[in-house]
Amino acid sequence: MSRMAPRIKTMAEDDAAASAEVRERILRTASELFYREGARAVGVDLVVEKAGVAKTSLYRYFRTKDDLIAAFLEREDEEFWRQWDAVAQRHRTGPQAELDAHMAWIGERLGRKNYRGCPQLNMAAEFPEAEHPARVVALSHKRELRRRLKGIADRLGVRHPDDLAAQLLLLVNGAFVSSQAIAPKEAVAVLLAASHALVAAARGS
Amino acid sequence: MSRMAPRIKTMAEDDAAASAEVRERILRTASELFYREGARAVGVDLVVEKAGVAKTSLYRYFRTKDDLIAAFLEREDEEFWRQWDAVAQRHRTGPQAELDAHMAWIGERLGRKNYRGCPQLNMAAEFPEAEHPARVVALSHKRELRRRLKGIADRLGVRHPDDLAAQLLLLVNGAFVSSQAIAPKEAVAVLLAASHALVAAARGS
DNA sequence: AATGCGATACAGACCGGTACGTTTGGTCCC
DNA sequence: GGGACCAAACGTACCGGTCTGTATCGCATT
Numbered sequence: 171m172s173r174m175a176p177r178i179k180t181m182a183e184d185d186a187a188a189s190a191e192v193r194e195r196i197l198r199t200a201s202e203l204f205y206r207e208g209a210r211a212v213g214v215d216l217v218v219e220k221a222g223v224a225k226t227s228l229y230r231y232f233r234t235k236d237d238l239i240a241a242f243l244e245r246e247d248e249e250f251w252r253q254w255d256a257v258a259q260r261h262r263t264g265p266q267a268e269l270d271a272h273m274a275w276i277g278e279r280l281g282r283k284n285y286r287g288c289p290q291l292n293m294a295a296e297f298p299e300a301e302h303p304a305r306v307v308a309l310s311h312k313r314e315l316r317r318r319l320k321g322i323a324d325r326l327g328v329r330h331p332d333d334l335a336a337q338l339l340l341l342v343n344g345a346f347v348s349s350q351a352i353a354p355k356e357a358v359a360v361l362l363a364a365s366h367a368l369v370a371a372a373r374g375s
Numbered sequence: 376m377s378r379m380a381p382r383i384k385t386m387a388e389d390d391a392a393a394s395a396e397v398r399e400r401i402l403r404t405a406s407e408l409f410y411r412e413g414a415r416a417v418g419v420d421l422v423v424e425k426a427g428v429a430k431t432s433l434y435r436y437f438r439t440k441d442d443l444i445a446a447f448l449e450r451e452d453e454e455f456w457r458q459w460d461a462v463a464q465r466h467r468t469g470p471q472a473e474l475d476a477h478m479a480w481i482g483e484r485l486g487r488k489n490y491r492g493c494p495q496l497n498m499a500a501e502f503p504e505a506e507h508p509a510r511v512v513a514l515s516h517k518r519e520l521r522r523r524l525k526g527i528a529d530r531l532g533v534r535h536p537d538d539l540a541a542q543l544l545l546l547v548n549g550a551f552v553s554s555q556a557i558a559p560k561e562a563v564a565v566l567l568a569a570s571h572a573l574v575a576a577a578r579g580s
Numbered sequence: 581a582a583t584g585c586g587a588t589a590c591a592g593a594c595c596g597g598t599a600c601g602t603t604t605g606g607t608c609c610c
Numbered sequence: 611g612g613g614a615c616c617a618a619a620c621g622t623a624c625c626g627g628t629c630t631g632t633a634t635c636g637c638a639t640t
Contacts, residue, residue, distance in 0.1 A: 208502070350499070352541060370576060430616095
């Protein structure tokens with residue numbers, strides 16, 4: 171791997187890199203399995219086997235399986251906002267254009283092959299206990315989503331931005347869990363039409 | 376139970392009643408546990424114990440645990456439409472009034488103590504495999520929901536009733552999964568405002 | 581140059597507990 | 611006798627997690 175250029179003083183670097191590589195392999199493998207089959211359906215033995223890693227390694231980097239699940243959601247959270255920010259960056263002509271872009275991007279995801287819903291909502295459904303690490307991450311993720319929607323609503327200058335944000339939150343979460351009941355091609359149009367309707371009403375009232 | 380009036384010829388009746396009673400106790404106990412803690416988190420041994428029933432009885436009435444889960448969802452489905460119909464019955468002044476009543480009723484549920492989301496969506500999240508009995512029931516439940524929303528949209532006389540139905544479906548499903556991110560008191564108002572906005576836009580376009 | 585240390589990784593046995601489902605044996609009532 | 615029921619043991623599989631033991635590293639001491 172990074173063994174090709176054995177410079178002097180690479181010890182810490184190499185160790186860190188190799189170490190991170192193993193942790194990374196575990197997290198990636200687990201993430202894919204947890205998302206595809208559900209966290210409860212996937213045992214640590216399977217993760218270890220598919221990752222080509224020793225069980226001891228898994229438990230070196232993650233205290234428990236629950237922690238591994240939480241780490242999965244945390245990464246999903248980061249990735250989600252990374253994409254969100256990228257979309258926002260590409261549509262700076264105003265809050266309405268940005269909102270449309272977010273809706274289109276989210277709607278487009280639903281149609282993807284192997285799409286299985288929002289990981290945060292799925293894990294929250296799998297782990298009802300309020301204190302579960304995964305549920306904590308999921309809840310904070312959704313709070314952040316609402317916060318960002320409120321930001322857009324603010325910039326739209328509607329009368330009750332928080333109400334609009336709540337409505338948009340329902341819409342987006344609804345899209346996440348309804349991918350099976352909505353034709354893939356429909357999704358974007360439905361989301362755009364609905365969000366336009368909500369914004370228009372928030373403006374009008 | 377029904378032992379109080381031992382008429383002649385009650386044998387078959389009584390047996391059927393007692394039999395149904397045991398089955399009923401199993402299903403009720405399982406339903407409550409599955410809903411509260413998740414189906415995967417609850418073992419058949421626990422169901423049996425809490426129901427005060429022999430394991431053999433459980434497996435007499437339900438071929439497998441998956442079948443029991445499906446039966447739970449089927450009953451939830453029936454109960455949901457029973458309430459839906461009752462609400463519809465009470466608001467016959469027109470499609471708009473009926474839709475409002477449905478939204479208010481659904482929104483009101485979210486705030487209830489121990490509310491843990493829509494059972495159909497929860498089980499669908501727990502069992503990703505498309506052929507799983509629970510998932511089959513859940514999908515057909517959501518199709519029926521969309522069909523009924525379409526019926527209301529038809530009667531509202533909007534231009535594209537199917538589009539409006541899809542939008543309302545997202546809204547309702549979104550409400551189901553967002554109960555944690557929405558204050559209990561907010562829910563009804565948000566649902567009503569959003570559905571009004573969607574209907575208004577569907578009328579206008 | 582040789583030795584030993586500590587960290588990292590591997591494989592795999594092992595632990596107690598629990599999963600779903602079956603089987604056996606006994607009680608009660610028609 | 612037969613059917614429904616209960617209680618409990620059983621079987622096989624897997625669960626999350628720990629532990630043992632071996633191997634490979636670069637680095638520091640000798």
